[in-house]
Amino acid sequence: MSGKGILAYASHLPVGRLWLDELGAALGTGAGSGTRPVASFDEDSTTMGVEAASALLHAHPAEPGSVYFATSSPVYADKTNATTVHAAVALPETGFAADVAGSARSGVAACRAAASCDGLAVLADIRTGKPGSVDESAGADGSVALLFGPASDSLAEIRQQHSLSAEILDRWREPGSMAAAQWEERFGFEAYLPLLRRVAMRVLDAEGIEQADHVVLTSPNREIRKRGVKVVTGTLSTETTVAGHAGAADVGLAIADALDRAEPGETILVLQAADGCDALLLRTTSLLADRRQPTPLRARLGQGNKVSYLTYLSWRGWLEREPPRRPEPERPAGPPSARGRAWKFSFTGSVCASCEFVHLPPARVCKRCGSSAPMASRSLAGAGATVATYTVDRLAFSPSPPLVEAVVDFDGGGRYTLEVADAQQDALAVGTRVGLSFRRLFTAGGVHNYFWKARVPADGAASGVEQEHSDGGRQ
Secondary structure, eight states: OTTEEEEEEEEEOOSEEEEHHHHHHHHTSOOOSSEEEEOOTTOOHHHHHHHHHHHHHHHSOOOOSEEEEEESSOSOSSSOSHHHHHHHTTOOTTSEEEEEESSTTHHHHHHHHHHHTTOEEEEEEOOOOOTTOHHHHHBOOEEEEEEEEEGGGOSEEEEEEEEEEOOOOSEEOOTTOSSOEEOOHHHHHHHHHHHHHHHHHHHHHHHTOSOOSEEEEEOSOHHHHHTHHHHSOTTSOEEEOTTOBOGGGHHHHHHHHHHHHOOTTOEEEEEEESSEEEEEEEEEOTTHHHHSOSSOHHHHHTOBEEEOHHHHHHHHTSSOOOOOSSOOOOOOOHHHHHHTHHHHHHOEEEEOTTTOOEESSOOSSOTTTOOOSOOEEEEOTTOOEEEEEEEEESSSOOSSSSEEEEEEEETTSOEEEEEBTTOOGGGOOTTOEEEEEEEEEEEETTEEEEEEEEEOOTTSGGGOOBOOOOOOOOO
């Protein structure tokens, strides 16, 4: 796509880590070694999409006119999930937001659509499979956001792209099913191999080069990922996604990982084999060094909290736990959600025009000076905060007990009580620095109740997270 490029990017991996040797021991199979990222009980494709988009727009403030959200695990059908992402990052209502959902190839579709109109592509997925399946052991949960715009202002220019579509029944999932089915993987490998070679050679020949500096290959088919070095040509050094296959988000995570490692002036060939084959050739620019995401994707793999296999199964619905002996929560209603949209989705409070007191949630009359003058709006979703006090509740029900709540004071004013996400009580203390994370509080009547939780950053000493590294051996 001539004249277009990637202006900024940000990737996100949930902090949960499933140890594959524990998975293999539980099932009596060889599941490999290392870990795989797993989303918590209060995370889904939408919340992870918000994480990536928020990180990108915080580091590179912009107001893209369109948001394309790609996933194969949408939390809503017959309702646009992209509008939740759009609202959570407080983009103007004049923007366009749409879903590109259904399969792993949706990620490429979202990127192509966003690149055509200088928009934002948000790719997120939760990869589930039956216990003992390849999707369970070789999958990954994660998200990525890519902001597209003019090549003259990009960190990576789109030099060439080419796609081939093919009807190949190698993998499928019925609507409403939790796990995909597939034929023996050699069938898909043999069907995709000639297509991969054709799209790769097409973009390389069009660019007038014999090989790229970096080649990444992504596919739901494990056989293709295992034999990736020989798929294109023996002269190319081909890498697969480092975190495990992440569905529609995988191609975006592959791009993010390559941008983390590339140097200015290098070429990146991105290949995907899913319901056809896609090739994208990027050339990095001098802006890459200044616009890399702060924490590389591979470094995020080394930050996480161990999740037991039984806990993981209960989060994914494969193991049904005893429900709490109390009334079910009421379904969130549409009218109050609409009235409080800015507060609920972008954590927007109000600031008194007279004394600058920050109200959370927003108020019409100042609690400090009593002024009824119109107040200014302020979103604190990206603000830092400090724990004033906290409590560990072992009686309240939580899919991941105990329930931890904290009173936090925000930088620049404002105090609010929030549940602590990914609660590691040993990591909390009065004075601990926290940020916010968009999560799902509960689901009732088919409606997901989203709001914000406090979260201890995973990259600081105060977080207390385990520093275990994956060896990437999930081929």
